[in-house]
Amino acid sequence: MVTEIPPAPSLPKGGEAPLKLEIRDLSIGYGGRTVLGGVNLGIHEHEIFGIIGPANAGKTSFLKSINRMDMFDPDMRVEGDILFNGRDVRQWRNVYALRSRIGVVFPLPVGLPMSIYDNVALSPRLKGVREKAELDVIVERCLTRAALWDEVKDRLHSLGSLLSGGQQQRLTIARALSQEPELLMLDEFSIAVDPVTTMRIEDVLKELKQEMTIILVTNLVQQARRLADRTAFFLEGACVEIADTEDLFTGRTRDSRTRDYVEGRFG
């Protein structure tokens, strides 16, 4: 279905770019049951870091621990170090400031029940931007980058929750961009999006890499191949392998399970 596209160029090995995110001995559990353990990895600035793996691998839980969404869930237990800009996320006294630097796109689109404009202007407003002209600029820029501007520019003031699923997902992405995040985490963003739109968003992501670090959780292994510089393979609560995406997709894997998964010979 998807034509072969040459893999994204990987960062030079050894990665001289500084670490945006460093994970040490991370383990996550819910009410005594450990669902992810022994994760050690570092993500460089301006890198697209792919995470692939079957359902139940702990990918979403991993993302949740990074922007402290575990706070919503009294059952969720996170141990180990999660260093964002070198500082453990649990030591940020102001968790809201931390979250405002990390954009998240959930698997299912969430158009907040307010106008399209207000959806995108929400985060700048939370940060205290009041000026209408300034907000207009932000809204247009973010919607344009999320490949949605042309479709909604004439109805910015209609309800965001009335857009189609694919449009709402792009709205969600625009909203995440309006935070001007340093780190953008996408969790299976293309689940509710058609292939054409997916491609457009992927192009956007390639550009965004210039400005931010991106973690891309995906269950489309080819998507990881198209976008990610390096890719991690999560399986049943463990991080089995982290490799340059190119290596991963050309059979140079350390673990045979990774190759089986990547080549679609799994289970």
Next chain:
Amino acid sequence: MAGASGIGGRGDHHFDRRNLDWYIDRAVQALVFLGGISAIVFIIGIFVFITKEGMGFLLETVDFQEFFTSPYWYPSDEDAPEYGILALIAGTASVTGLAMVVAIPFSLGAAIFIAEFADGRLREWLKILVELLAAIPSVVWGFVGLTIMNPLIIDLFDVPVGLNVLNAGIILGLMAAPIMTSIAEDALKAVPDRYREAAEALGATRWQVIFRTVLPAAKNGLLGAVLLGVGRGFGETMAVLMATGHAVNLPTSVFDSVRALTATIAAELGETAVGSDHYQALFTIGIFLFLITFLINLTADLIVRGIRKS
């Protein structure tokens, strides 16, 4: 369940639809239908009855304009009885208005606390408490107005009587708050968690999430809660009768005694001769109240229904 198995339930006798299940099903359908129909019949019946009793008066004895705009309600004056309900409308409206001023912040605050902050045990206990409060009979509230609020108001504000708009407004506000809390809480709970998570992921604080996302998303339900409270205020009789002072009066301050539409009917109907002008005038008030509460409740219901659908 038990009855069906003897005859051979679904599955083995496809050709025989008329087993016990079928009859039970039909019987239940008929009962539910009767129940629904009778509710409608009763409402229409009541409306027809009060209309019939009051209509003659409205059409013949008094003109609409005087009835609604005259502040003089002196039905028992032997020479020249006057039937003007403006003061009664003002009484009901002022008490209900003050009640909402009391009840809206209370119930909204309580609903926000229960829905957004309390969890587990505490939440369950609070919900039970709210239901209990909603179940307190109105005559008990009237009692509180008469024996606690009355002296309290006299002491605090140094006024001669404590049975007035302030007293009844507070009592009615406290009475309406539990049911409003409960509906407002439902409306807040109906806001999907993904909205909250999306807003929190943007870096919104707890309060920002509530004020920017949850309340706007729940606004129809909250409006419905307020309207039901208003409906309750218009319809409440006993507590208002006991706490307002029951004096025909166009209030100019919250310390004035007033008389409510409902209380007037309750207090006077027993003493009037069936079919007399006074009797018919009271029924006309009944029609008026019926229409108003019906409209308010209908609007509230449509609004609340609106959120359920979307």
